[in-house]
Amino acid sequence: MDVWEKCRSWTASQLQETGQDCYYQVISDTFDGTEVTFADRRIVMAASHDYLGLSADQRVREAAMAAVRRFGTSLGGSRAISGSLRLHEQLEEQLAQFLGQESAAVLPSGYQANLMLAPLLDKDDYVFSDLSNHASLDEVIRLGEAKERKFLHSNMKHLEELLTTTRAGAGKTILSDGIFSVEGDICDLPALTQLAGRHSAYVVLDSSHDLGVLGPKGAGAAEHYGVQPLLITSALSKSLASVGGVIAGPAEVIRYLRFHARTSLFTAAASPANVAAALAALEILQTEPERRQRVLNLAERLHNGLRALGYDTGASTTPVVPVLVRGRERCLRMWRKLCEAGVFTAPMTYPGVRAGREVLRVTLTAAHTDTQLERLLNAFEAVGLAEGVLPEAGPPREYAPVRITRPTMATSTARGEEP
Ligand SMILES: Cc1ncc(COP(=O)(O)O)c(C=O)c1O
Structure with a gap:
């Protein structure tokens, strides 16, 4: 069959049927990352993961511009053979220290950072992966040679079953x-590392x-639990x-991966502007913990504001707020109506999630204002009532409030239960 045939038959009407006509929407302007111009109207942006609200911060912008002035816009090739800036190494050193690890490698995208794992996944090995993991972790399993064992989302019993029935001497990565x-929701890292240690x-x-959201210093889930994974x-x-x-x-694992992962060897260096922006943001993240407090406070009010209206935000206790709408048609209809009502959310339909698990994902940043939160909740109320997903008789008298996960003092900084 003609290899292009599938492309010819992938018409606009099919795009509409799958709802993917909601993807790649053009935003013509952004205002401090909290509002955007979309379809000629200025609306609240609630689909970005700029959790600490730093993408528009003057210090981060200046750092990026200074790097462009000094080094230009691109190094024009791979770090392996076209030269790597001291700036890349500085970011690697600072991120390694911040994350409590020996060494780090910086890549042009997070997707590629996960693909770096491929050389660890050899033919006789096994890789265990949570069903809800990000697509890039699925992708590295396809790229590596290890046999795949998927476990049900956050189901430690299932993971244990899979580990127990896997050949004892085989290499295993979770x-x-x-x-x-x-x-x-947050991964149960203590349970995961305990199981890893036993197997x-x-x-x-x-x-x-x-990263930036959990843990006393904002270093993420590992710091939050006081448990260090291998990577x-x-x-x-x-x-x-x-x-x-x-x-x-x-250090020895990172060095091995740098020289064996094709995603590092055969890709252009992360741009100087991006490296400098991350360095500046990392410093602000560590010196202004009030930003983390702000995004967590807003997230708690967002969860509970939605719940008070009658929405379900699932098992999340974090700034990733999924509004469970179930059903692709409804999800997309609500997404469009919310845009008209002044809020840009993220419609998570297939292939982002499995069919039947559709959600409108809402994320606010430390830079959003209380007024913007109010506008968002008003829009959800109006659209929910129009769609018949909220009770006509009015909001529920009671709802189970969400207590957002906040920094606690780490119990231990040991490397955990590594084999
Ligand atoms: C959990 C997770 N991992 C990896 C990635 C990929 O990162 P990037 O967008 O930088 O490629 C994302 C981005 O959406 C993500 O949410």
Whole structure:
């Protein structure tokens, strides 16, 4: 069959049927990352993961501009063969220290940071992965050679069954998000590392959504629990207000991956502007903990405001707030109506989630105002009533409030239960 045939038959009407006509929407302007111009109207942006509200911060912008002035816009090639800036190494050193790891490698995206794991996944090995992990962790399993064992979302019993029925001497790696990017719940890292210890497995944690949000210093789920996985990966596009990725862990593992992962060897260096922006954001993250407090406070009010209206925000206790709407048609209809009512949310439908698990994901940042939160809740109320998803008789008399997960003092800084 003609290899292009599938492209010809992928018409606009099919895009509409799958709801993917909601993707790639053009935003013509942004205002401090909290509002955007969309379809000629200025509306609240509630779909960005700039959790600490630093993407528009003057100091972060200045750092990016200074790097462009000094180094230009691109290094024009791979760090391996076209030269790597001291700036890249500075970011790697600071991220490694911040994450409590020996060493780190910075990549042009978080997706690529996860693909870096491929050389660890050999043919006789096994890789265990939470069903709700980010797509890039699925992708590295396809890229590696290890046999895949998926466990039900956050189900430690299922993981244990899979580990127990896997050949004892085989190499084993467990992959998990720290905060899950759709459900917004937090991985049970202590249970995961305990199981890993018992079955001689290593844990890799993707902290894209928990870096900057969880832990006394904001270093993520590992710091929150006081447990260190073997490796931590993260996108730099969320709390670090940039674009890029990092993988951090023992020096010998990072060195091996740098020289064996094609995603590092054969890709252009992260741009100087992005590296400088992440460095500036990392410093602000550590010196202004009030930003973390602000995003957590807003998230708690967002969860509870939605719940008071009659919405369900699932098992999340974090700033990733999923509004459970179930059903692709409804999800997309509500997404459009919310845009008209002044709020840009993220419609999570297939392939972002499995069919039947659709949610409107809402995320606010430390830069959002109380007034913007009010506008968002008013829009959800109006659209929910029009859609018939909120009770006509009025909001529920009672609802189960969410207590957001806040920093606690870490119980231990030991390297945990590594084999
Ligand atoms: C959990 C998680 N991991 C990895 C990534 C990929 O990061 P990037 O967008 O920098 O490629 C994302 C981004 O959406 C993510 O949410």
